Amino acid sequence: MPIVLENLGHTYQVGSPFQATAIQNISLTIADGELLALIGHTGSGKSTLAQHLNALLTPTTGRVLLDGQDINLSDASKKAARFHVGLVFQYPEHQLFEETVIKDIGFGPRNMGLSQDEIDARVQDAMDMVGLPYDEIGHKSPFELSGGQMRRVALAGVLAMRPRILVLDEPTAGLDPHARDFLLQDVKRLHSEGTTVVMVSHSMDDVARLATRVVVLERGELAMSGPPREIFSQVERLTAMGLDVPAVSQLAHGLRAEGLEIPNCYLMEEMVDALERLLKGGAPDVA
Amino acid sequence: MAGPFHLQLDHVTYQYEQGGKTAVKDMSLAIPRGQFVALLGHNGSGKSTVAKLLNGLFTPTVGTVQVSGMDTADPKFVWEIRRRAGMVFQNPDNQIVATQVRDDVAFGLENIGVPSAEMPERIERALSDVNMLEFADRAPHLLSGGQKQRIAIAGILAMEPEALILDEATAMLDPSGRKDVLETVRRLNTEKQITVVWITHFMQEATQADRVIVMHEGSAVMDGTPREVFAQADMIRGYRLDVPPMTKLAETLRSRGIALSGDILSVDDMIGEVRRLAHRA
Numbered sequence: 001m002p003i004v005l006e007n008l009g010h011t012y013q014v015g016s017p018f019q020a021t022a023i024q025n026i027s028l029t030i031a032d033g034e035l036l037a038l039i040g041h042t043g044s045g046k047s048t049l050a051q052h053l054n055a056l057l058t059p060t061t062g063r064v065l066l067d068g069q070d071i072n073l074s075d076a077s078k079k080a081a082r083f084h085v086g087l088v089f090q091y092p093e094h095q096l097f098e099e100t101v102i103k104d105i106g107f108g109p110r111n112m113g114l115s116q117d118e119i120d121a122r123v124q125d126a127m128d129m130v131g132l133p134y135d136e137i138g139h140k141s142p143f144e145l146s147g148g149q150m151r152r153v154a155l156a157g158v159l160a161m162r163p164r165i166l167v168l169d170e171p172t173a174g175l176d177p178h179a180r181d182f183l184l185q186d187v188k189r190l191h192s193e194g195t196t197v198v199m200v201s202h203s204m205d206d207v208a209r210l211a212t213r214v215v216v217l218e219r220g221e222l223a224m225s226g227p228p229r230e231i232f233s234q235v236e237r238l239t240a241m242g243l244d245v246p247a248v249s250q251l252a253h254g255l256r257a258e259g260l261e262i263p264n265c266y267l268m269e270e271m272v273d274a275l276e277r278l279l280k281g282g283a284p285d286v287a
Numbered sequence: 288m289a290g291p292f293h294l295q296l297d298h299v300t301y302q303y304e305q306g307g308k309t310a311v312k313d314m315s316l317a318i319p320r321g322q323f324v325a326l327l328g329h330n331g332s333g334k335s336t337v338a339k340l341l342n343g344l345f346t347p348t349v350g351t352v353q354v355s356g357m358d359t360a361d362p363k364f365v366w367e368i369r370r371r372a373g374m375v376f377q378n379p380d381n382q383i384v385a386t387q388v389r390d391d392v393a394f395g396l397e398n399i400g401v402p403s404a405e406m407p408e409r410i411e412r413a414l415s416d417v418n419m420l421e422f423a424d425r426a427p428h429l430l431s432g433g434q435k436q437r438i439a440i441a442g443i444l445a446m447e448p449e450a451l452i453l454d455e456a457t458a459m460l461d462p463s464g465r466k467d468v469l470e471t472v473r474r475l476n477t478e479k480q481i482t483v484v485w486i487t488h489f490m491q492e493a494t495q496a497d498r499v500i501v502m503h504e505g506s507a508v509m510d511g512t513p514r515e516v517f518a519q520a521d522m523i524r525g526y527r528l529d530v531p532p533m534t535k536l537a538e539t540l541r542s543r544g545i546a547l548s549g550d551i552l553s554v555d556d557m558i559g560e561v562r563r564l565a566h567r568a
């Protein structure tokens with residue numbers, strides 16, 4: 001039951017002097033169980049695309065299909081899409097507002113019209129999923145927490161709606177290294193437990209660690225799509241687009257330019273093995 | 288009266304209100320003029336408090352802070368210290384006050400009473416120092432995050448400061464915006480000998496500094512060149528930070544018996560070292 005984008009396009013403020021096309025001609029199928037990373041320069045349309053996945057934005061051209069149904073057919077279909085597809089915005093902690101962590105996380109399930117018992121169970125589950133201790137912080141104000149914890153409260157608020165598809169816009173932006181690792185572990189676990197994840201990110205090292213597929217947007221159009229190994233091997237093309245490349249890919253590219261025999265790799269473990277072979281084992285290729 | 292040090296903390300403790308959290312504990316620190324210092328630490332380690340102590344936004348509960356020999360707790364120095372030690376914050380959108388870039392840069396000058404005849408020249412010089420002169424008549428809210436941060440820096444430069452304190456100024460920027468802002472500040476540091484205190488969560492940015500200071504629980508726990516500090520990977524991790532990816536790779540290779548020499552911080556360092564070893568093998 002994938003998400004299918006059919007020739008999707010979005011133009012902001014049509015007919016006004018500020019008319020601007022953010023994305024166009026995007027056809028993409030997001031399969032169940034993927035962890036798809038959406039990368040691109042600022043202004044390439046990543047966030048606009050992400051906001052179509054749960055009908056927050058309505059396409060100006062093309063369609064978004066969920067389980068074969070156009071999600072923008074009616075208000076009811078839009079609302080249904082929002083329960084199936086959970087969107088976590090950039091800096092979601094700016095949107096926390098309730099008096100307690102428990103109430104904040106329960107906001108979505110309450111809107112779904114669930115019973116109080118069901119809401120309580122879901123809030124507990126969601127807090128477990130992101131590693132927030134229910135008894136210790138559940139009754140605190142979200143504003144007393146650290147930045148990393150606030151980010152996880154916001155994530156739990158979306159998870160409590162039990163979405164099948166989770167869309168994360170820059171989930172680690174502004175977090176310290178420890179909080180970032182913690183959050184990425186959450187994402188990795190949710191994915192391994194069956195949630196389809198779409199992650200918008202500038203952090204190529206995060207993308208390299210997690211993604212099963214990378215989609216690159218350039219000036220609102222789909223420029224590249226493929227497994228991370230294939231995408232990150234194109235160091236020069238990505239750099240020309242103003243994008244970062246994982247440090248390991250940069251190293252592999254640089255070493256090959258030196259005439260050394262290093263396979264195309266992007267993960268730290270692969271590079272360790274490759275360098276071990278080169279420097280200890282077989283005959284190095286000395287020019 | 289200005290001692291050898293430009294920015295100086297002498298046994299400083301800072302407590303948020305009576306009985307509140309002690310954010311900085313008996314910390315002493317001396318930064319010479321023209322040094323580029325990266326200040327690292329996990330959230331809550333006290334680094335933002337130090338930033339605010341350095342330009343007199345906060346005054347110490349115990350101890351003294353001096354900027355060019357001026358005590359930040361002495362009310363008569365307040366404006367002079369803020370002019371000399373300018374601060375850039377994390378969120379570019381919270382730092383914009385005007386509808387035109389030029390007016391935004393003028394804001395600080397008006398505050399310190401610069402005669403209006405002098406303003407245009409200072410504004411244009413400051414904008415040209417951050418490579419934003421061509422945007423002088425544009426609306427700041429339509430610029431990218433990196434451009435907005437460079438406008439914020441220009442607003443400080445127009446006041447002819449001696450130090451720049453940047454509190455996670457790149458945290459909300461994309462990779463190219465981060466690179467632009469860091470390059471701009473690095474250049475101002477070399478060309479104008481402006482002292483820089485650069486607070487960041489990006490370890491790779493800290494490798495560009497002259498000196499790295501790591502804070503933990505309100506104290507400076509590590510202090511040295513980037514190579515010295517990042518060579519102690521286990522200690523860094525103990526303070527809930529990380530080492531740059533290439534330093535991590537070097538560490539793993541050493542643990543597998545590959546004798547990499549030197550302290551590796553960047554991809555270029557690693558390429559050089561692998562080339563040396565491969566051609567010797």
